Amino acid sequence: MGYTTIDEAPMPQPPAEPVTPNEVIRTDVAIIGSGMGGGTMAYALKDSGAKILVIERGHRLPSEPENSDLNEVYLKGRYKNADTWYNGRTGAGFKPGVYYWVGGNTKVYGACLPRFRASDFEETQHQDGTSPAWPFSYADLEPYYTRAEELFQVHGQIGEDPTEPPHSKAYPYPALDHEPAIQDLADSFRRQGLHPFRMANGLDADTPEKRALCATSDGAPNEAGLKADAEKVTVDPALASGNVTLMTDTKVTRLVASPDGQTILAALAENNGRVIRIEADKFILAAGAVNSAALLLRSATPENPRGLANSSGLVGRNYMVHNSTFFIGINPFKVNRTLWQKTLGLNDWYEAGPSNKYPLGNLQMLGKLRASMLKMARSWAPNPILKAMSDRSIDIYLTTEDLPRRDNGISVIDGKIHVWWEPNNLGPHKELVKRISKAVRKAGYPVIFTERMGIETNSHQCGTAVAGHDPHTSVLTPDCRAHDLNNLWIVDSSFFPSSAALNPALTIAANALRVADSLLATGTTSPTTMTADNRQPTTNDR
Numbered sequence: 001m002g003y004t005t006i007d008e009a010p011m012p013q014p015p016a017e018p019v020t021p022n023e024v025i026r027t028d029v030a031i032i033g034s035g036m037g038g039g040t041m042a043y044a045l046k047d048s049g050a051k052i053l054v055i056e057r058g059h060r061l062p063s064e065p066e067n068s069d070l071n072e073v074y075l076k077g078r079y080k081n082a083d084t085w086y087n088g089r090t091g092a093g094f095k096p097g098v099y100y101w102v103g104g105n106t107k108v109y110g111a112c113l114p115r116f117r118a119s120d121f122e123e124t125q126h127q128d129g130t131s132p133a134w135p136f137s138y139a140d141l142e143p144y145y146t147r148a149e150e151l152f153q154v155h156g157q158i159g160e161d162p163t164e165p166p167h168s169k170a171y172p173y174p175a176l177d178h179e180p181a182i183q184d185l186a187d188s189f190r191r192q193g194l195h196p197f198r199m200a201n202g203l204d205a206d207t208p209e210k211r212a213l214c215a216t217s218d219g220a221p222n223e224a225g226l227k228a229d230a231e232k233v234t235v236d237p238a239l240a241s242g243n244v245t246l247m248t249d250t251k252v253t254r255l256v257a258s259p260d261g262q263t264i265l266a267a268l269a270e271n272n273g274r275v276i277r278i279e280a281d282k283f284i285l286a287a288g289a290v291n292s293a294a295l296l297l298r299s300a301t302p303e304n305p306r307g308l309a310n311s312s313g314l315v316g317r318n319y320m321v322h323n324s325t326f327f328i329g330i331n332p333f334k335v336n337r338t339l340w341q342k343t344l345g346l347n348d349w350y351e352a353g354p355s356n357k358y359p360l361g362n363l364q365m366l367g368k369l370r371a372s373m374l375k376m377a378r379s380w381a382p383n384p385i386l387k388a389m390s391d392r393s394i395d396i397y398l399t400t401e402d403l404p405r406r407d408n409g410i411s412v413i414d415g416k417i418h419v420w421w422e423p424n425n426l427g428p429h430k431e432l433v434k435r436i437s438k439a440v441r442k443a444g445y446p447v448i449f450t451e452r453m454g455i456e457t458n459s460h461q462c463g464t465a466v467a468g469h470d471p472h473t474s475v476l477t478p479d480c481r482a483h484d485l486n487n488l489w490i491v492d493s494s495f496f497p498s499s500a501a502l503n504p505a506l507t508i509a510a511n512a513l514r515v516a517d518s519l520l521a522t523g524t525t526s527p528t529t530m531t532a533d534n535r536q537p538t539t540n541d542r
């Protein structure tokens with residue numbers, strides 16, 4: 001059953017009786033989620049002197065030949081392990097674009113790691129309304145972008161993209177060069193007066209041999225370990241420090257607050273049918289924008305019937321993704337042999353300019369589409385046709401900003417996640433598709449297919465607990481601590497006040513480093529005394 005608006009949805013009910021845990025463990029800092037935000041936070045706090053426990057509902061994704069077997073990855077959905085979410089309006093179930101593994105979504109991400117533009121942090125006028133300012137500026141985040149680029153081994157080149165904001169340091173690795181078909185596309189764009197650039201990327205793929213080993217790594221894991229994912233570059237080094245422990249297969253189901261609702265006392269988690277109560281001085285939530293908001297809503301009590309950290313009523317609201325289109329250009333007479341296609345970007349209309357009154361968005365490449373990927377969307381189409389198409393296509397991903405709306409949001413009904421999402425700002429998106437169609441045709445690809453992505457393509461989700469100065473209009477302080485709570489921070493993309501139109505992961509990592517610094521500066525992670533009967537965390541790390 002659906003609800004026309006999110007306001008009609010019932011609130012989660014507090015449990016009828018207190019839950020009796022099978023085990024109680026204690027740590028200084030509990031981090032919920034081991035993806036981009038949580039993993040980076042664990043890395044940043046590893047030498048703080050505090051005992052850090054990372055709690056992850058998934059386990060380690062196996063490194064196996066199936067990692068690059070496209071039938072396994074796409075047709076059989078071998079690594080797609082998220083629960084079903086529901087369209088709040090229609091009640092229809094869908095499989096979201098989220099993955100529950102150590103490293104979170106970064107295990108399958110395309111590792112495009114651009115910084116947001118300086119204008120993304122400022123109030124910006126769009127066709128459908130205002131994109132709000134962030135409570136900190138690009139300049140504030142810049143040093144952390146530099147650190148995040150080093151951590152995630154980003155390859156890139158300053159000076160190619162006119163919208164690139166100032167960098168205090170060069171990229172740590174040279175940009176990945178285009179393969180011939182993409183170089184031809186870039187050359188044509190340039191002849192057309194555009195400014196293509198080599199996209200910032202966290203993939204170690206600077207030789208043809210390495211390219212061959214990561215040709216399928218956008219949307220799939222990389223067995224060769226060439227992708228800078230959060231497990232590899234943050235979680236594992238954090239564990240190696242000896243100060244960080246990882247609990248896998250452990251899903252946090254509820255946060256328990258003090259009677260005054262101002263302090264989180266414990267997280268309740270399920271591990272193989274057992275209930276574990278995890279007590280900590282500080283809690284860092286990094287379960288992904290939807291799951292983090294859902295956890296706060298699920299933690300409702302009679303004293304806090306709207307959930308925790310929710311005096312503003314904005315937990316779960318302002319849900320944003322991107323307006324995105326998969327764009328395929330085909331030249332029937334030219335085979336595209338590119339292995340790693342995601343080397344090209346175009347931001348000519350990212351910001352408002354002489355030819356566009358409002359910002360349009362970003363062009364980047366998709367990982368090379370193959371027949372089995374197209375089969376998912378067009379199951380009726382014969383395989384030889386799909387193969388002929390994908391062999392001759394260049395494959396593009398277009399993203400435009402989705403503006404925050406109170407009515408776009410998530411709610412938990414009968415324990416299940418429901419999403420209300422009515423896309424906005426579609427005029428600029430259509431204009432971007434139109435302009436790119438023209439440019440791609442001119443580049444020699446006369447046949448074009450486009451498909452705008454729907455509610456299930458939500459891997460760029462954000463905004464469900466926005467950061468801001470005013471507790472009435474935001475959930476988190478500028479340093480990402482809950483306004484209502486003295487010991488809960490959120491470091492996934494929930495805090496984004498706007499979605500920008502670029503990939504979010506580097507900004508999540510940079511912000512986690514920034515928040516970690518604010519914790520370290522205030523001494524809030526100084527070790528707490530462990531009492532004799534406190535049990536050490538159990539590691540269930542497989």
Ligand SMILES: Cc1cc2nc3c(=O)[nH]c(=O)nc-3n(C[C@H](O)[C@H](O)[C@H](O)COP(=O)(O)OP(=O)(O)OC[C@H]3O[C@@H](n4cnc5c(N)ncnc54)[C@H](O)[C@@H]3O)c2cc1C
Pocket residue numbers: 032033034035036037038055056057058097098099100101102103104105106108109110111112113114218219220250251252253286287288289291292295459460461491492493494503504505506508
């Ligand atoms: C196919 C694909 C391609 C992508 N490509 C790019 C790209 O090229 N560039 C880019 O910038 N971004 C990309 N993204 C998006 C990027 O991966 C995410 O923005 C980023 O990983 C989000 O970080 P996060 O910390 O918010 O969440 P995640 O990285 O998803 O981490 C959340 C973690 O929390 C765990 N968790 C959830 N709920 C609980 C709970 N209740 N208890 C315990 N643990 C929990 C999850 O299992 C997960 O490990 C892509 C995503 C996908 C799916």
